[in-house]
Amino acid sequence: xxxxxxxxxxxxxxxxxxxxxxxxxxxxxxxxxxxxxxxxxxxxxxxxxxxxxxxxxxxxxxxxxxxxxxxxxxxxxxxxxxxxxxxxxxxxxxxxxxxxxxxxxxxxxxxxxxxxxxxx
Amino acid sequence: xxxxxxxxxxxxxxxxxxxxxxxxxxxxxxxxxxxxxxxxxxxxxxxxxxxxxxxxxxxxxxxxxxxxxxxxxxxxxxxxxxxxxxxxxxxxxxxxxxxxxxxxxxxxxxxxxxxxxxxxxxxxxxxxxxxxxxxxxxxxxxxxxxxxxxxxxxxxxxxxxxxxxxxxxxxxxxxxxxxxxxxxxxxxxxxxxxxxxxxxxxxxxxxxxxxxxxxxxxxxxxxxxxxxxxxxxxxxxx
Numbered sequence: 001x002x003x004x005x006x007x008x009x010x011x012x013x014x015x016x017x018x019x020x021x022x023x024x025x026x027x028x029x030x031x032x033x034x035x036x037x038x039x040x041x042x043x044x045x046x047x048x049x050x051x052x053x054x055x056x057x058x059x060x061x062x063x064x065x066x067x068x069x070x071x072x073x074x075x076x077x078x079x080x081x082x083x084x085x086x087x088x089x090x091x092x093x094x095x096x097x098x099x100x101x102x103x104x105x106x107x108x109x110x111x112x113x114x115x116x117x118x119x120x
Numbered sequence: 121x122x123x124x125x126x127x128x129x130x131x132x133x134x135x136x137x138x139x140x141x142x143x144x145x146x147x148x149x150x151x152x153x154x155x156x157x158x159x160x161x162x163x164x165x166x167x168x169x170x171x172x173x174x175x176x177x178x179x180x181x182x183x184x185x186x187x188x189x190x191x192x193x194x195x196x197x198x199x200x201x202x203x204x205x206x207x208x209x210x211x212x213x214x215x216x217x218x219x220x221x222x223x224x225x226x227x228x229x230x231x232x233x234x235x236x237x238x239x240x241x242x243x244x245x246x247x248x249x250x251x252x253x254x255x256x257x258x259x260x261x262x263x264x265x266x267x268x269x270x271x272x273x274x275x276x277x278x279x280x281x282x283x284x285x286x287x288x289x290x291x292x293x294x295x296x297x298x299x300x301x302x303x304x305x306x307x308x309x310x311x312x313x314x315x316x317x318x319x320x321x322x323x324x325x326x327x328x329x330x331x332x333x334x335x336x337x338x339x340x341x342x343x344x345x346x347x348x349x350x351x352x353x354x355x356x357x358x
Contacts, residue, residue: 001247001249002246002247002248002249003247006246006247009246013239017235025229025232025235025236026232026235026236026239029236029239029256029259030239032252032256033239033243033248033249033252033253033256036249036252037249040249050249052249052251052252052309052310052316053251053252053255053309053310054252054310055312094181
């Protein structure tokens with residue numbers, strides 16, 4: 001099962017693809033993989049079953065603030081990626097335009113994961 | 121919406137083709153002239169429920185897509201049905217679709233399919249979530265199927281039909297069609313449109329990676345031939 005280190009690696013893999021020609025298509029599945037992994041970490045820590053697929057997720061009410069923050073970031077990135085790379089055809093131009101927002105969320109997620117790693 | 125605005129709303133996919141079933145979603149295409157409106161459309165679609173799969177584009181984005189003969193625009197032209205259009209939107213959409221040239225990103229798509237497959241293979245070493253990786257393989261295989269059918273001169277955009285058609289066209293193992301139908305349930309499960317067909321193992325995933333590798337290799341050969349046959353852009357035949 002995914003670990004915090006895997007999640008951190010997957011963030012780097014999303015960042016790597018930003019400038020490539022096939023960026024939007026490849027990034028879409030990398031983001032899905034990242035969200036899925038993060039949700040597994042969150043669900044495991046909260047003692048609930050992890051979703052099988054990337055989705056909007058709500059941390060259980062008794063979860064720590066760190067887990068709530070991480071879940072919020074997952075949801076934010078999930079929503080953003082669906083607008084940037086919609087089901088019909090991911091667009092390089094829109095991907096490029098929305099990249100800064102996504103990058104900021106990814107950086108925040110990296111920070112949240114590092115904090116979680118330090119305290120776990 | 122402002123009747124003087126420039127917008128169009130089309131139905132495409134299985135509902136437009138008339139072959140939808142109980143797990144089909146409603147594919148809706150919307151063209152607008154402001155990015156803020158896209159955000160609003162997506163919020164409304166979310167409230168309306170997961171059955172609505174909305175693809176919203178700006179006119180400028182559509183013009184860019186038309187410049188490389190976007191497969192999605194070919195899909196719309198072949199199967200789409202207008203639901204609601206402003207007069208300006210209808211005219212603009214007709215201009216874009218009527219001047220659509222051949223698809224010019226086939227080679228790039230194959231590279232992207234290869235990158236995604238490589239990611240899936242890499243994920244196996246990282247304790248991946250098998251369900252998700254199978255849904256990714258199913259998506260790539262369908263997209264590869266759509267591209268393969270298009271370059272073979274038999275465009276198909278359904279859920280399973282593109283891969284089934286290529287299995288027959290390329291004389292691949294008969295069982296592959298049946299297996300792909302099962303695999304695609306993981307893709308549908310990812311959208312909460314189906315239940316998981318079975319609890320998959322890592323061996324299942326490894327097997328599908330090999331199958332997709334073979335599928336992409338064959339597609340690569342076909343794409344090379346297709347690319348060589350394309351007229352040079354802006355030439356009289358293009």
